[in-house]
Amino acid sequence: MVGLRELTASFVVPGPCGVAIRDRLKHLTPQDERVLRAVGEYQGALASRDLKTRCTDGHDHSTDTWAARKRELTGVSSSRIAGAITKATHDQWALARRCQAAHIRKLDAGIKTLRHRLSLPIGEKGTKRAAGGYRSKGEWFRKSRRLAALEDRHTAAVAEWQAGRVRVVRGGRRLLNTRHHLAQARLTEGQWRERWEAERWFLAADGESGKRFGNETIRVTSDGEASVKLPAPLAHLANARHGRYVLAARIAFAHRGAEWADRITANRAVACRIHLDVARGRWYLTTSWQRPVVQTxxxxxxxxxxxxxxxxxxxxxxxxxxxxxxxxxxxxxxxxxxxxxxxxxxxxxxxxxxxxxxxxxxxxxxxxxxxxxxxxxxxxxxxxxxxxxxxxxxxxxxxxxxxxxxxxxxxxxxxxxxxxxxxxxxxxxxxxxxxxxxxxxxxxxxxxxxxxxxxxxxxxGHPVRRRTAPPPHDQSDRAGHRTAQAGPGTRGREGTRPPTTDRPPGGPAPSGKRTRGTSASNTVRDAPSTHQRVHGPLTRTG
The missing domain is CATH 3.30.420.140 (YqgF/RNase H-like domain)
Known part of the structure; x- marks a missing residue:
């Protein structure tokens, strides 16, 4: 058909490359919660400081600057915590860059559409592919002002992209803006502050293959015991050897628990994250791991x-x-x-x-x-x-x-x-x-x-249309099949129909006499057909 865009080929979507499961940390003691809050607040401050440094570096980031940041964090925490914080910082900066590029593309599309519609006469109708002109002079004027605003935003966004500057809010920009609309959000300032601080905590650790239970920082044993490696300034809060704090809660993953147990038993890497749901007042532990790429x-x-x-x-x-x-x-x-x-x-x-x-x-x-x-x-x-x-x-x-x-x-x-x-x-x-x-x-x-x-x-791989066009010549099956629904080996696809009666068309009855007299009728009715017919609208022959 003329004017239709070219269709892309169908494909099998690749399977997931990772797994994440979660369980609630039940029966935590008040001391457990105080320790988790202290660790999350301390490491969250380190993560905020590291993110600020990374954003300041911009395009000047290199392996040397990364190593310098990691050495600085190691002195006030540990090497594993420093590695987890710097990796999370790089992921967050990369996500902000992708969002910045998507914002620029969105501005480009809006500017292109506005310029096209402003170039058309007022009141001109559009098509399915492109919008028409604006309805009135007032709307045309307002859209011209919006075009100028979008062009200014586009210029500023492109300048920031070229300079390597990104805007990141630890804790979320939406929650930050909620601070100015507490009445609409039905929150008090104290409730908002508690949510804001909890979102800015950092209680996560990447896994390591070959280490005990796949993670040395936040460890969950096969019997469900959860413990946290405390940073150096908080080592006095430990209740176990080697600066660890063992929680009173027991973990039992109901979903994919057997798969998780197989991994930690073999000391394969699993990442762990502890977070607080402020609205419910519940603590959760989420563990995740990567899967090998499966061929679809x-x-x-x-x-x-x-x-x-x-x-x-x-x-x-x-x-x-x-x-x-x-x-x-x-x-x-x-x-x-x-x-x-x-x-x-x-x-x-x-x-x-x-x-x-x-x-x-x-x-x-x-x-x-x-x-x-x-x-x-x-x-x-x-x-x-x-x-x-x-x-x-x-x-x-x-x-x-x-x-x-x-x-x-x-x-x-x-x-x-x-x-x-x-x-x-x-x-x-x-x-x-x-x-x-x-x-x-x-x-x-x-x-x-x-x-x-x-x-x-x-x-x-079939066409969407229910029937294809009849073949050439005399519109019979001599040049090809008339339908595209049944496969070549389907029985009854193009078989001949048996006669509806036991006499040739137009011939007399077997006895040589009419079975009944003719009757005058104003309605023309088709004789009922007794031939076999393949049911369904798609395998019918014609």
């Missing part, structure tokens, strides 16, 4: 037993099962979730919907799930959609990145493959070719259900 299965292997096509929406997943030929099987399935409320509630809703989807996939016998490779980065800007605030809010609320990461992780645990497809035209073509043919009085087909079929067929 080939795309043809994932397609062998069909796929489950999934269309992601703002409140549900619309799924449809397809066989390897692209034929829909059964009816549509919908898995609903609610993305309102707190972040924890939204995450639990998405996790529950994905769990039901994975269970149904296993019951259906499929080994792959096809999903769109969604990225709304360019579509969420106010310059692109203007007054369509509801649509911008809708696509901004869809957790595409977190959803993809969680789905890949959960599917890998179940032995299922995730096939990512190009999202272009799936909803439009699905509704055009599949919604009406599959709708029955007992089966209601929505646009999203039809999009799930389109996604699944694209993952299988």
């Amino acid at each position: 299965i080939p795309l043809e292997t994932a397609r062998a037993r069909g796929v489950i096509g999934v269309d992601t929406n703002a409140d549900h997943f619309a799924a449809y099962r397809l066989d390897r030929h692209g034929n829909p099987i059964g009816g549509p399935r919908r898995f609903f979730y609610d993305l309102s409320g707190s972040a924890g509630h939204r995450d639990a809703q998405v996790r529950h919907a994905l769990t039901r989807l994975l269970h149904w996939t296993q019951q259906a016998g499929a080994k792959a799930i096809a999903i769109e490779d969604l990225d709304f980065t360019a579509e969420k800007t106010r310059e692109r959609h203007g007054r369509r605030k509801r649509f911008r809010k809708l696509i901004s609320g869809m957790p595409t990145g977190k959803l993809k990461a969680r789905l890949v992780s959960m599917a890998a645990k179940q032995g299922l493959a995730i096939v990512a497809v190009d999202p272009a035209y799936t909803s439009m073509w699905g509704a055009q070719h599949w919604q009406k043919p599959l709708a029955t009085p007992r089966r209601k087909m929505s646009r999203h259900d039809a999009a799930g079929i389109a996604i699944g067929r694209r993952a299988l």
